[in-house]
Each structure stands twice: as C-alpha cells, then as structure tokens.
Amino acid sequence: MSKQTITLNVNGESLSAEAEPRELLIHVLREQLKITGPHIGCETSHCGACTVEMDGMSVKSCTMFAIQAQGKEITTIEGLGTPDKLHVLQESFKEHHGLQCGFCTPGMITRAHRLLEENPNPTEEDVRFGIAGNLCRCTGYQNIVKAVLAAADELNQPESVA
Amino acid sequence: MITGNFEYHQPGSVPEAVALLSDLGDEARVIAGGHSLIPTMKLRLAMPEHLIDLQGISELKNIAVSGSDVRIGAMTTQAELITSEQLLKAAPIIRETALQIADPQVRYMGTIGGNVANGDPGNDMPALMQCLDATFVLQGPDGERLVQAREFYEAAYFTARDDLEILTEVRFSACAGGFSYGKQKRKIGDYATAAAAVLLTKSADGSCTHASVALTNLADTPLYCADASALLQSKGVNDASIAEAVESAMEQIEPVDDNRGPAEFKRHAAAIILTRTIQEAWSRA
Numbered sequence: 001m002s003k004q005t006i007t008l009n010v011n012g013e014s015l016s017a018e019a020e021p022r023e024l025l026i027h028v029l030r031e032q033l034k035i036t037g038p039h040i041g042c043e044t045s046h047c048g049a050c051t052v053e054m055d056g057m058s059v060k061s062c063t064m065f066a067i068q069a070q071g072k073e074i075t076t077i078e079g080l081g082t083p084d085k086l087h088v089l090q091e092s093f094k095e096h097h098g099l100q101c102g103f104c105t106p107g108m109i110t111r112a113h114r115l116l117e118e119n120p121n122p123t124e125e126d127v128r129f130g131i132a133g134n135l136c137r138c139t140g141y142q143n144i145v146k147a148v149l150a151a152a153d154e155l156n157q158p159e160s161v162a
Numbered sequence: 163m164i165t166g167n168f169e170y171h172q173p174g175s176v177p178e179a180v181a182l183l184s185d186l187g188d189e190a191r192v193i194a195g196g197h198s199l200i201p202t203m204k205l206r207l208a209m210p211e212h213l214i215d216l217q218g219i220s221e222l223k224n225i226a227v228s229g230s231d232v233r234i235g236a237m238t239t240q241a242e243l244i245t246s247e248q249l250l251k252a253a254p255i256i257r258e259t260a261l262q263i264a265d266p267q268v269r270y271m272g273t274i275g276g277n278v279a280n281g282d283p284g285n286d287m288p289a290l291m292q293c294l295d296a297t298f299v300l301q302g303p304d305g306e307r308l309v310q311a312r313e314f315y316e317a318a319y320f321t322a323r324d325d326l327e328i329l330t331e332v333r334f335s336a337c338a339g340g341f342s343y344g345k346q347k348r349k350i351g352d353y354a355t356a357a358a359a360v361l362l363t364k365s366a367d368g369s370c371t372h373a374s375v376a377l378t379n380l381a382d383t384p385l386y387c388a389d390a391s392a393l394l395q396s397k398g399v400n401d402a403s404i405a406e407a408v409e410s411a412m413e414q415i416e417p418v419d420d421n422r423g424p425a426e427f428k429r430h431a432a433a434i435i436l437t438r439t440i441q442e443a444w445s446r447a
C-alpha cells in the first residue's frame with residue numbers, strides 16, 4: 001500500500017510524515033518524527049507506556065494508526081516541560097520518587113496530566129483508578145500516587161502556573 | 163506487531179460509508195475506536211484490505227434522551243457515556259457498566275457501537291443491552307432495519323448484522339428503579355470472569371414489578387435470563403427467590419476452561435456475582 005502524507009500537530013508544531021496506513025501512531029512518532037518520549041512497553045494495549053494526549057483524551061498510541069490521528073492535536077511528555085523548566089508533575093515525580101527505571105514515566109505523567117485537567121482535586125482512589133491503564137514494574141505505585149496528589153496540591157496553589 | 167496492509171477510507175456520512183462497504187465487499191471492515199479491531203489485526207486474525215473509519219461521521223456521535231426514549235449514536239465513546247449527565251438520569255446502569263470496562267485510555271477510544279457489534283462474548287455492553295431490552299439500528303444497502311439486542315447474538319463473533327450493514331444507533335427506554343452491573347475480573351482492564359446486569363423495579367407495597375437479568379462471558383453469546391427474570395418478578399425479591407433465580411440462570415450458562423479459570427470455578431464465581439448483583443439492584447430499587 002502506498003505511503004501517504006500524514007500531518008500531526010505535535011506539541012504545538014505541525015509535523016508531517018510519509019507513512020503507510022498500517023503504521024501505528026507510536027511508530028510514526030518515535031521513528032519518523034523522533035519524538036521518543038512515549039515508549040513501547042507491550043505493544044498490545046495493556047501497559048500505557050505509549051500514552052499520549054490527543055484532542056483532550058489520553059490514548060495508547062500503539063493502538064491507533066497514525067492516519068487516524070491526521071490533523072489532531074497531540075501532546076507528548078516533550079510538550080509538558082523541558083529539562084530547564086520541568087512541569088509541576090515532573091518535578092513532583094522527581095521529588096516523591098515516583099520513578100525508578102523511568103520507562104513507564106512519560107506515559108504515567110502524560111496520563112496524570114489529563115487526569116488533573118479533568119479532576120483537579122482527586123482523591124487517592126481517583127488517582128489509582130485514573131492511572132489504572134498504566135503499568136509500572138518498579139515502584140509499586142505508592143510513590144506515583146503520592147507524586148500525583150502532591151502535584152495536584154501544587155497546581156491548586158493560587159500562585160502556581162502550570 | 164505490524165498489521166496487514168490495507169487501504170484507509172474516511173467517509174463523512176452514513177450513506178457514504180454504506181456505499182463504500184457495498185462497493186468494497188468482503189474485504190472491507192469498518193473501524194470505530196479500533197480497540198478490539200487493531201489488536202486482532204496485529205495478531206493477523208483479521209486482515210481486512212480496506213478500513214472504513216467512522217470517526218468523521220458526526221451524526222453517529224450523539225446521546226439523545228427525550229421523555230423515556232434513549233438513543234445513543236454508535237460512535238459515542240465509553241468516556242462520553244460516563245460523563246453524560248442526561249444518561250446518568252435516564253439509565254444510571256450505563257455509567258456503572260462503562261466504568262468497569264477496560265481502563266481510562268481504552269474508554270476514551272472504545273465506542274458503544276463497536277462494543278455491541280464486535281460479538282466478543284467478553285464485551286460488557288451486549289448483556290447490558292439485553293438487560294435493557296435495547297434495539298439496534300442497522301443501515302445497509304437496502305435501508306434501515308431494527309434488531310432486538312436479545313435476538314442479535316448468534317455465536318462468538320457472529321451476529322445478526324449483515325457484513326454490508328453498519329450499526330448506527332442503540333435505542334432503549336429509560337429505566338428508573340434498582341440497577342446493578344456486577345463484574346468479577348482478575349484486574350482492572352480485564353474482561354469478565356463472570357458479570358451480570360440486573361434491573362429491578364419495586365412498587366410501593368414492596369413487590370417487584372419489573373425484573374431483567376443478563377450475563378456476560380459465560381457462554382459464546384451474552385445471555386438474557388428470561389426465566390430468572392420472570393421468577394423474580396412473580397415471586398418478589400427475597401433470599402429464597404434470589405437463590406431460585408440464580409439456580410435457573412446457572413442452567414443457561416456454558417462457561418469454558420480458559421486463562422480466567424476452569425469452567426467449574428466460573429460457575430462458582432457466576433453464582434456469587436449474580437446473587438450479589440441482584441441484591442445490590444434490589445437495595446437500590
């Protein structure tokens with residue numbers, strides 16, 4: 001099947017790639033657009049390492065063809081903060097030991113970001129239920145949950161700007 | 163995990179999608195949220211040559227409640243079902259069920275149409291639709307056709323939908339009264355080991371004026387339990403009638419050994435889940 005031009009709006013930038021319809025969004029992001037924040041953990045829709053934000057939804061980019069995302073707004077971990085200016089969630093994961101190997105972290109934080117957009121004052125249970133699509137084999141989740149709750153507090157402070 | 167090759171089409175209306183499906187024939191499949199189809203394509207259990215993406219058809223994405231009439235467009239996602247306030251009023255069992263499907267990411271993409279059309283006995287919406295006595299609207303080259311959810315499922319992945327038809331809408335009547343969707347699963351994001359949908363209406367004198375019971379993943383189709391429903395309605399809801407209804411429902415199930423456990427275990431789990439689900443629905447009635 002011939003390649004087609006796919007244009008995605010990733011982290012505020014309009015980017016194009018030539019891809020066959022069967023190419024998954026995660027592959028186009030990582031291999032063609034060199035956006036390697038989202039990871040491939042399972043490639044079978046179970047682990048959430050490939051989570052990106054698309055038009056206000058958290059999606060597993062291994063379970064979507066890039067062509068389905070044509071013209072959509074996509075945010076990856078690269079769009080949330082920079083090494084010089086970490087996003088509150090990144091800072092909080094660092095502070096509360098919300099990561100060990102870091103493999104799940106881009107997906108985890110991208111998902112947590114959307115969760116807090118929809119529910120700025122989550123309970124611990126809300127956080128656990130809200131990140132249930134993201135697996136972590138290192139931390140046992142405890143510190144991830146702490147980090148998300150702490151970030152919510154931080155973001156709710158009047159002076160903070162996300 | 164690369165799928166087979168296919169050509170991608172994105173029609174803008176139902177007639178356009180139906181025409182495409184007719185022209186392309188057997189080699190074409192529609193794709194909704196893709197969260198059952200893409201995994202199947204990765205395993206090459208499905209290798210369609212054409213994918214007809216329904217995402218651009220805005221008329222398929224809506225929830226309309228007017229009086230007791232509820233209509234949900236096929237492309238409405240689980241996440242949209244969960245956040246709909248009008249649906250929460252009209253049929254709270256929808257939100258309760260949708261919240262037990264998969265995980266947040268899957269629920270943003272997975273649609274009600276895909277869930278009911280798929281024909282996988284593990285899907286949760288089909289039994290719920292049978293419990294609600296829903297009607298499915300199918301559009302094909304010969305026009306529109308209505309099929310009852312209770313008549314729709316023939317075997318695993320075989321339904322009354324013709325290959326050339328698109329399921330466009332789900333219709334049912336608003337349901338007041340007690341409701342519960344109970345699901346035994348190994349973890350969040352898993353399909354049911356056993357699940358039950360129950361609706362019970364209680365009158366002022368405590369009798370049961372309406373009962374409907376259906377089961378998920380305990381046979382190769384969802385199961386509407388007509389006898390169990392009639393039993394609860396005629397005898398009222400109490401420990402003895404619940405036990406009798408559960409026993410009757412258990413005669414209908416045909417669980418098989420798989421990675422969720424041996425059939426024997428599933429029978430055990432199913433009886434417990436159904437008992438609890440009836441009890442919960444009655445406590446809310």
Ligand SMILES: Cc1cc2nc3c(=O)[nH]c(=O)nc-3n(C[C@H](O)[C@H](O)[C@H](O)COP(=O)(O)OP(=O)(O)OC[C@H]3O[C@@H](n4cnc5c(N)ncnc54)[C@H](O)[C@@H]3O)c2cc1C
Binds near residue numbers: 195351
């Ligand atoms: C990790 C994971 C866990 C899951 N857990 C659960 C669970 O616990 N319970 C559950 O119920 N589901 C579960 N699912 C499945 C999920 O809910 C799917 O989204 C759903 O089964 C299919 O909906 P879809 O919109 O993604 O359809 P698709 O995958 O796009 O389509 C599924 C099938 O239906 C056909 N189809 C789709 N829409 C239509 C239409 N309008 N007309 C005619 N045919 C159509 C397609 O051709 C295809 O054959 C899970 C999925 C994943 C990845």
Ligand code: FES
Binds near residue numbers: 040043044045050060
């Ligand atoms: S890589 Fe997408 S869910 Fe695991």
Ligand code: FES
Binds near residue numbers: 099100105137138
């Ligand atoms: S930190 Fe290693 S997988 Fe989560």
